[in-house]
Every structure is written in structure tokens, then in C-alpha cells.
Amino acid sequence: MDPESWQLQARKGQDVLTNSIPKQYLVPSHQLPPPTQKNVVDFPRKSGLFTSKELGITELSASELVQEMKAGRLLAEEVVKAFLKRAVVGHQLVNFATEFMAEEAIARAKELDEYFRKTGKLVGPLHGVPISVKEHIGMKDRICNAAFVAWVEKTTDEDAILLQYLHKAGAVFHVRTNQPQSLMHLCCSNNITGTTLNPHNRTLTPGGSSGGEGASMGFKCAPLGIGTDIGGSIRAPAVFCGGYGFRPTAMRNPAGGIKVPFPGQESIRGVVGPMASSSIEDLDLFQRAVVDQEPWDMEPSLTPLPWKRVKQDRNMTVGIMWDDGCVRPHPPVARALQHAKSKLQAAGIKVVDWEPYKHDHGWEITAALYFPDAARSCLTLLESTGEPIHRLTTWAFSYSRSTPLTISENWDLNEKREIYRSEYHTLMKQKGVDFILGPVYPGAAAVLGESEYWNYTSIWNILDHPAVSFPSGLFVDQNLDQVDRGYKPRNEVDEREWKKYSPERYTDAPIGLQLAGKRFKDEETLAAAGLISEIILPKKEKARI
């Protein structure tokens, strides 16, 4: 193809998006904040463009919305319309959507209302809950490009299995969201629908790869979203934008119908999981709604583990990981951890220090396994159209060796991974640590194009531990979060990450935390994170927006 042809192809994806935007919600550009305004997260409340009911609806959690609909105080139709309006405005501000599905979503909401009117019952636990969906999660008869120009016209025959279960549970899908080229940046930029920005600070990335979802949660374009995560792609964007994200243990949520350039790669399993705008409870609601339907009956490779109802239990030991021993977290992250520790101790929770166990070794295994084919399956796709390769794509590919691994090398890495998992698990048992609380990323979010260090999140992928990311309730503070000029970085990577920091570069960034549990202790990890979140961020403090 000649140089322009990829652009013509990409245009088709842009057209899908443009034609899908429900025009009635578009705000004239002169009413929008100027492009130089970094923080746009308060725009819905300050602009006067939203009714108080619309604001009220979009600031509720999914659980609260369901309660309101159950009580007959809200209709699914008005709920989805409020979120659609907020999503369109959000898209104008941070470019997070790849396709709106306004008509279908409203029709679906009306159907739900009609069902409720007739029966007095909800369709399911997610009755009328608008959910935004990362684009590479296939939808029947819609294009699923997974951010590759080569796939810009590829449609999907049926809804991804997860979406089928969510639909049965009453969900309403109203918007599909952006993702980075290759799906392997903790950032969110591609050659089709461009770059998504962080609503808290538009010079920052919303994170990635579920960056559109991060922005959707941060701007409250939906109470729940769906991301995918093989190295942090749910957890980083969730908290970069002030929201919540959950990476379940692999093989609990159905992955069928999610498009990736390397199906059949099983050494590190990508997972699909929920993101939420306002509570950990909603992450659990999502999981319950799916797993209660026994998805292993449609996807037999899943583990047939019912979703347990777990009560919060204050009798737990939380290990705090201040630093992974490789890259020192930036001052705001250190402050948030210190804040969490104080609050937890004050609340009587047992807190100990967690010494990271060979995270550098974990990363070595991880990095070699991300693109064991030397990224050839991705490169082939990219080269087939000649679309420009982004710097962070090259960055991600550089993790892999320059030639494909042999099968035997892949086996060696699998075995190392198994040994590492076993050692890590044993250590947690020996130390009596139930959960590990630590950073999500070295910084509170990342400047656009700069997110290069994955291992605060990817360590839980290689270990296959469930992990929840959630806001600390704190934001980068120009006074409190001064650069520590005396710090001597311990290695090149540490230096690279440390140099990125100054408080001015991260103005208004929310600071997130991450809690990891033991393998398959998904329910317990969510319950513990819920308790911790309530302790460090009491409900009243939540209403910063």
C-alpha cells in the first residue's frame, strides 16, 4: 500500500465514530473549556449544561442506580440518556470513544423499563446499568479493529461471551472506547481514533491499554466499564483517572470474542475485568453478575468456581510494599501509601512492611513472554497497511528478544514462572501476609507518551494474583510532593522514572493504590480492598467532583 492508503483505511474507523455520535448532545465548541485548560473533570457540574437530575444520575454508582430503578424512582431510559450526554461531552474533551450506540442503548433501556413496568421486577443484577466497553471486545455486526488499521473493516459475528452474560444481567452498552496501538501501552493512542487524554489533566495520559475506559470512568461516562489487562491495562487507567479497576485471577471471566493479535498465547494470560467510576462494591457487583451465570458452561476452559459472597474481615494482615526494589515511586505515591498506613493503623488493621520478592526476576520472565514471537504477529499486522508505528509500540516490542523464542525457551520461561509463583505464594504464607498494598505505577498517572514502567502492575499478571486498584483520595499536591533532590537512583531505569517527576508535571493527578491478594482469592481481595477504601477514603470525601 502506498503511504496514504493507511490513512484512507484509518478514516473508515474515524467515520464510524463520527457518524455514531448522537448530535443532540454535542456542545458547541465555544462553550467548551479552552484546549489549554488541563483539568476538565468538573466541567459537567460547572458548565450549567446538565440538569441536576442528570448530574445526580451520573454521579451514582451502579449499585445505587440499580437500587433506584428497583424502587421505581429512576427509569433505565433516563439513566442511559444522562450517561450518553455526559459521554458525548466527555468525548469532546478527552477523545475517549470509538463508537457510540445511542439508539440501540436507548431502545434496550426502554425494553428494560417495559419489563419492569409489566412485572415489577428487574431483569437482573445489572438492570439498566450503562456499561462502556473497550473496543477490542467484539460486538455483533460491529467493526472490531483492536486499534489496528489492518482490521478497520473487520466485523464480528457475535457479541463477546462476556457481553452476552452482562446483557442477560440487564446491562446497557452505550459506548465503545479507545485503546492504544498494539494494545500494549500504559497509554492510549492509535492511528485510527487518535489519542485519549486524562480528564483530570489533559497533558497526562488516561493510562492504558484500557485508556478509553479509564477516561470513561474518570469523567463518569458510565458507572461501569470493561477493560482487559495483561500487564496493568485495567488497573493503571482506572486510577490514573480516579476510578477503580479489578484484574481477576485468570480463567474466571470469559474471554471468548475478545480480539487480540496473538490468540493462543497462554504463558501470560490476558484477562478481562471490570472498571468502575465510584466504588469497589461495583466491581464485585459486576463479577457476581457474570460468574453467577456459570460462564464455564459457554466457555469450558474457565475454572468452574462460583463467585463467593465474602464479608469484609478486619482480621487481616496487610503488607505494604513501599517500593518494588527496582523503581522508586514518586513522592505523591509514597505520600499516599504513608497516608493509607496511618489510616489503617488508626482503624486497628494489622499492617506490616512487605519486602518485594525478586520483582526484577519477575519482570525478566514477564518481558520475555509478552512477545515471544519477537512481536512478529503484531508487526505483520502493522506492516500490512504501513501505518506508522508509535514510539510506545516500539517500546513494548523492545521487551522481547530480537528473534522469536524457541519452544524450549518458552517452556523454560513457563517453568521459571511456575517456580516464581510458588515461591511468592510460600513467602506470603510464611510471613502471614494476606494482601499486599502498594503503588500502581511509579507516578500518579503519566505524562502523555511517557508510561514506560509496567512492573508495579505486571508483577501480579505473571504471578496471576487478583489485584484491585482504587483511589487513595489524595491528589498530587504542589507543596507536599516536592522532588527529593538528594535521591540517588539505583539504576538507569530508576533514574529514567525519577527524572520524569516534578509536581508541576502532574497537577491534579489522582493518586491510586493497588491491593493484591493470593491467587484465586478474588472475592477476598475485593472485600479487603473495599474495607481499605472505606477506611482511607470515607464516603463524604468521595464527592470531590
Added chain:
Amino acid sequence: MDPESWQLQARKGQDVLTNSIPKQYLVPSHQLPPPTQKNVVDFPRKSGLFTSKELGITELSASELVQEMKAGRLLAEEVVKAFLKRAVVGHQLVNFATEFMAEEAIARAKELDEYFRKTGKLVGPLHGVPISVKEHIGMKDRICNAAFVAWVEKTTDEDAILLQYLHKAGAVFHVRTNQPQSLMHLCCSNNITGTTLNPHNRTLTPGGSSGGEGASMGFKCAPLGIGTDIGGSIRAPAVFCGGYGFRPTAMRNPAGGIKVPFPGQESIRGVVGPMASSSIEDLDLFQRAVVDQEPWDMEPSLTPLPWKRVKQDRNMTVGIMWDDGCVRPHPPVARALQHAKSKLQAAGIKVVDWEPYKHDHGWEITAALYFPDAARSCLTLLESTGEPIHRLTTWAFSYSRSTPLTISENWDLNEKREIYRSEYHTLMKQKGVDFILGPVYPGAAAVLGESEYWNYTSIWNILDHPAVSFPSGLFVDQNLDQVDRGYKPRNEVDEREWKKYSPERYTDAPIGLQLAGKRFKDEETLAAAGLISEIILPKKEKARI
């Protein structure tokens, strides 16, 4: 190494065996049946060398033995001594052992008796049950050669995780058993401890790769044994020798400490599982004893599914697979299936025909995944000593392509496997079939060196369905099982297998059947097989030996 050096190496393994045999049990050769006598299974009863108590003990099931010890009617010490005696004689007749552990086993049994005497309680659900163990399942401070001359001096630091759990449950390990070169024959011959024979007919193989275990079960050298299975290696030897075998769904039993030449291969997962001399109930007892201890706490990659207590349920639909569409079963196997069908129907069980679904396609995926490295890891080991490569090793290696798969090719096969699993599962649901009853192998056992067709068992490995093999109660009959001379084989493989049959070649061979259930329905599959076994082989008929 020069041509003789591998033999010097191999001798070390032979010496381990020879030195370990408890001499007091050895029968002078003139008292043994002549080498030309094919069937030696009745020797313990007919020889007059065993007391009636010894015969009685060794003909009990594990469950019955535990009951007797619980009631104080038997001591663990007399139990293990009886089995040791029978095992030594069995070894003289069919060469099934690689190492006896008489002293340790007797000491352990005394310890158990002492515990019972003091407390009146059993140590666990396997209190005093002698268990034979396939050699490549590592034992602390013992050599674990996995049938490779190269490893003939390699010791193991600790007991395999499974053995640790069984020990806690009260098991007594008294003998380790033989396996074929490469661990990948449905036969049992290697360059260290030689060839194991089938006690029902010493011109037949006991099957493999857990062939030593097959013989151990068939000659009742232990009530329970432990095999491993990546293509039929538990199920084939179990029934070739008239016993019982269970391949659980992968990731239910702990695999840590089992030595294989290709750790880290995860595309088709080998599993470890129980074999039993006399009942399906014992297979369930074994599983319960292990899984009740929550082995995922030591091996975090396991699926944390408790072992359910499942009652037999006559309200089930059994699909009978008469033929896999590729290789027609020999007349005895067809007769046993017909027999089972009649008995099941007479008992009011719903029976339908099961049309095999693309078993040739299943085999294509399987065959390519057994040695995706073009068997190089195995060949390297073999070539390092120059030990001769057996015909069936070359045969197994020939499944693989001549050059190693690329990572991408491996991924494609993984994806095909997933699709095939999903399609097979869907079909079972659509047809309302809960379990599939079919052959274990084209023949009732195989003539030594001839077992070449794996797909009646390996199909359940690629699908990862649990499967139980058990005796039909029938044996090859010179009159009833005539060759069907009118049959026109449908392809070369079918012709090859068909030509192997004549009733004279399989005199006295027990005919086994196999029941497969849906993925992770392990408990239900064992319960159903237990019910079917009781229907087609009432208890009184069992006492043929």
C-alpha cells in the same frame, strides 16, 4: 560416550532394583511358572505360596483395607508385608518394579499401627494403604531416572507434592514401578529396567506409560497406584491389566516433583492420577484424600476446587461411542460395548449412540503438540548417553513435525484446541449427553511393542475431560471374538490396527471400557462410572482371580 558406557550407566539403575528386592519373598525359579506360560495372574492363589490371610488381604480394595484396620481386624504391618510379598513374586513374573522400599514401608506401617494403638484413630483416609508409585514421581533422596539412562544417578531432594499429601493421609509407599523410554509409549520398555509384561498374558504389554502400575494393579501388588497420563498413560495400562484408572481434569492434582523431559510444556497438560486394583470407589477415595487437603496451598497453580461428594444418579444419559470414526475397535471391544449397552438398558439407564465429533481433527492437534520442539529435548537426553532408541520412541516422536514449531504455530494449535474443546462441549450439551462410554484402545490390550494408536484415550487429554477406565468383566473369547473377514478398513491406520487382531494373539486379555465426562465434572464422572461398573460387573463376578 562409547557404545558400552550407556550399559554401564544403565546397570546402576538395575543395581538399585536388584539390591532393593526383599530377598525373603523371592520364589526359587523352579517354583515359578515356565516362561512360556502366558497367564500368571492366578499364580498367587494356585501356587500354594501364600497364606489365605495374605491372599485375603491382597484381594481387598483400599476402602475395605481401611475399614478392616479401623475395626482393628488388620494391622498396617501385616497388610504391607502381604503386598510386598505379592509384589516381589509379581516382579519375578512380569518385571514391573524399579525399586522396592520394604524396610521403610514396614517401618511406616508400624508407626501407623502404633498411632492407632495409642489413639484408637486412623492417621487419615488412606491409613495403612500400600500404594505403588510410577518411578518418575520423585521421592526424597532416591534416584528418579524417568526411564532415561542419562538420569540414572539423578536423585530428588524431596517427595513429589502429591506423595507428601498421600503420606499425610496415611499411605504407605512400598514399590516404585516401571515406565517406557521417553514416557511416551502405551507400552512399557526401557534400557534400564527392561520390559514389563502383562500378567494376564505375558506376550501382551501391560500398556503404558504407567505400565509398571498397570501390572501392579493387575497382579494386585497394591490396592492403589499412581500413574501419569498425557495421552492414555493411566487409563490404558489400568484396563490392559484388568484394573481401574482415572485421568482427572488438569490442575486438580499436584504435579510438583514429577520429573519429565519437557517441563513448561502447557499446551497439553500431563496429569497425575490414581489407579486401583479393584474398584472405582478407591479412585474416588484417593482423590478425596488428596484434594480434601487443599493442595493448591502448596501448588498455587492448581484450581482451588474442593472434592465434591457426589451420589450416583441413575438419571443420566450415556452416549455410547462404538467407533471413533478413524480406527474400528477389535471384535472383543465391540462385544464389551454391546454387553454394557444391554446391561445399562436393562437397568433402566438412558443410553444413546454418540457420534464422534472430529476425532481425526482432535488427533491432528494432539499429535502436533506432543513434541512441538520436534522432540529435541528428549533426543538430547537420549543422545547424551547413546542409549538405543526404541522403536516405539521413534514412533511417538514421528507424531511431531520434523522441525520445531514456531511460537506462532504453537499459538495457532492452542487456539484450535480451545475451539475444539468449546465445540465438543457444546455438542454434548445440545445432545443432552452427560457421559460418553467407549473403548480405551482399539484392542483389548496390545501385543508387546505394538501399541500404536492412542486416540481413544488421547482425545480426552486434548479436550481435558475427566475419564475413567475400568474392566467390562469380559475377557477375549476365542469363540465369540472371531475376526470379521468382511471388514474393509477405511484407511491405512485402520487397516494397520485391524490386521493386528486375531483372538489367539490376545488370549485371556481383559476387556476394558472408558467413561468420559465433561470438563471438571471429575466427581460426577467417577460416580457415573461406579454406577455403570456395578451394573455391568456385579460384585460376585469380580472374583475371577
